Amino acid sequence: AGTGKFFVGGNWKCNGTKDSITKLVADLNDAKLENNVDIVVAPPYIYVDQVKQSLTDHIEISAQNCWVGKGGAFTGEISAEQLIDIGCKWVILGHSERRHIIGEDDQFIGKKAAFALSQNLKVIACIGEKLEERETGKTFDVCFQQMKSFADIILNWMDVVIAYEPVWAIGTGKVATPQQAQEVHAAIRDWLKKNVSAEVASSIRIIYGGSVNGSNCSELAKQQDIDGFLVGGASLKGSEFAIIVNSVT
Ligand code: G3P
Numbered sequence: 001a002g003t004g005k006f007f008v009g010g011n012w013k014c015n016g017t018k019d020s021i022t023k024l025v026a027d028l029n030d031a032k033l034e035n036n037v038d039i040v041v042a043p044p045y046i047y048v049d050q051v052k053q054s055l056t057d058h059i060e061i062s063a064q065n066c067w068v069g070k071g072g073a074f075t076g077e078i079s080a081e082q083l084i085d086i087g088c089k090w091v092i093l094g095h096s097e098r099r100h101i102i103g104e105d106d107q108f109i110g111k112k113a114a115f116a117l118s119q120n121l122k123v124i125a126c127i128g129e130k131l132e133e134r135e136t137g138k139t140f141d142v143c144f145q146q147m148k149s150f151a152d153i154i155l156n157w158m159d160v161v162i163a164y165e166p167v168w169a170i171g172t173g174k175v176a177t178p179q180q181a182q183e184v185h186a187a188i189r190d191w192l193k194k195n196v197s198a199e200v201a202s203s204i205r206i207i208y209g210g211s212v213n214g215s216n217c218s219e220l221a222k223q224q225d226i227d228g229f230l231v232g233g234a235s236l237k238g239s240e241f242a243i244i245v246n247s248v249t
Pocket of ligand 1: 103
């Protein structure tokens, strides 16, 4: 890990029921969690309020998405102001499932990030290459292009965490090696230094996501430019999520 405060997010995706989420919250409330870690969980929208009411304050709440602008006649959407209203502090934007399954493009995601930040919602900005892009040597190009779409519109980076999530590692059990992840994290930091500022590059947290679990987290956490994790499947088990949180070095 680098110099920024270690950050671990649990992205619950479209999983859970009232009952299973009640149990997960109870397990997280009972877990022994390191104090010096920023911890965030992202329940499905409809459970955000339930989780906010019942979860320890040590863990902040994130949404998994939000609308691109002010609320209004946008059927099925949730606005940044509404998330703030119910005590949500963070939003995940640009997740590969939204990019590649739902079809959100770089520009739309950039706009969402800028609007969310303008409403004082902090942003977990996700980037990452697909398998064929890695295999054809395009990893850096893809990641830098996605970074550019954020950098073109974001002015305040203080409330941003970057999540590098190679698509081939998400939900596949094929975690990036510590060296693979470190190489991309260092390249993103270098890109920020050249294209945003040295200050942002050195202070921003760059976290890794993609098949992180209780067994592979500590080797990853030792890498210089890995400042934490965004965890999917393993965040649905309180005890395993606690191991990942406590892998802070
Ligand atoms: O946002 C977290 C994520 O996409 C990783 O999912 O299940 O591979 O940990 P998973």
